[in-house]
Amino acid sequence: MADPVTAGERRAGLTELAARARACERCPQLAAARTTVVFGNGDPDADLLLVGEAPGQDEDRQGVPFVGAAGRLLNELLAEIGIRRDEVFVTNVLRCRPPDNRDPLPEEIDHCRGYLLETLALVRPKVVCSLGTFATRLLREDPASIRAVRGRAEIRTIGRSTVRLLPLFHPAAALYQPSSVELLREDLARLPALLELPAPTPAVPPPVTGDGDRPPQAEAPPEPPADAQLGLF
Numbered sequence: 442m443a444d445p446v447t448a449g450e451r452r453a454g455l456t457e458l459a460a461r462a463r464a465c466e467r468c469p470q471l472a473a474a475r476t477t478v479v480f481g482n483g484d485p486d487a488d489l490l491l492v493g494e495a496p497g498q499d500e501d502r503q504g505v506p507f508v509g510a511a512g513r514l515l516n517e518l519l520a521e522i523g524i525r526r527d528e529v530f531v532t533n534v535l536r537c538r539p540p541d542n543r544d545p546l547p548e549e550i551d552h553c554r555g556y557l558l559e560t561l562a563l564v565r566p567k568v569v570c571s572l573g574t575f576a577t578r579l580l581r582e583d584p585a586s587i588r589a590v591r592g593r594a595e596i597r598t599i600g601r602s603t604v605r606l607l608p609l610f611h612p613a614a615a616l617y618q619p620s621s622v623e624l625l626r627e628d629l630a631r632l633p634a635l636l637e638l639p640a641p642t643p644a645v646p647p648p649v650t651g652d653g654d655r656p657p658q659a660e661a662p663p664e665p666p667a668d669a670q671l672g673l674f
């Protein structure tokens with residue numbers, strides 16, 4: 442199916458995707474233990490999408506990502522650079538809380554990956570921030586440590602979406618390591634300029650034959666005006 446272009450289509454697509462996630466039982470342990478499925482929330486037309494690791498206890502109870510202490514820090518740091526939480530879309534690698542906040546298992550990440558890729562294709566952000574190791578490894582498809590890649594924006598094609606990816610420390614890690622808060626703040630300061638750049642386009646493969654002309658690229662359809670923001674899907 443073609444990716445939606447109007448705000449209404451994006452919203453309808455996210456609502457349908459969230460309903461599928463809420464019925465998901467692909468990870469039996471997570472499905473049995475969860476209170477809610479934390480699909481994601483924010484502006485369906487956001488230019489910026491944030492990807493954390495997995496819901497914690499507060500998020501599991503409320504059904505909303507990043508509402509606990511890490512979320513409060515994230516909101517404060519975003520506010521410092523003039524970004525309101527309701528202007529962005531926030532989701533996680535996993536949509537269900539791992540028991541006792543253990544690390545996500547590889548098969549759980551694999552099961553939940555499709556929801557993230559579909560969310561990206563529906564929201565169509567220009568910039569994605571991966572928060573912490575799990576989101577960064579998943580979105581970069583590379584085991585590099587977050588310390589090695591944080592704060593360096595790169596153009597990445599993730600599923601059907603081409604975005605500027607900015608890996609960042611996870612705010613929960615920053616809560617426990619004051620030195621990391623400064624690094625997270627420093628890296629987040631790059632966001633306003635990144636958001637000003639035009640949306641990245643997928644790399645065009647070289648022409649197979651001929652005179653060196655690049656194959657024509659489809660013109661992006663005009664953006665509709667953003668409707669009222671939907672908080673929670």
Ligand code: URA
Pocket residue numbers: 493494495496497500505506507508509511512533613
């Ligand atoms: N940590 C995360 O990675 N995600 C949340 O939603 C909350 C805390």
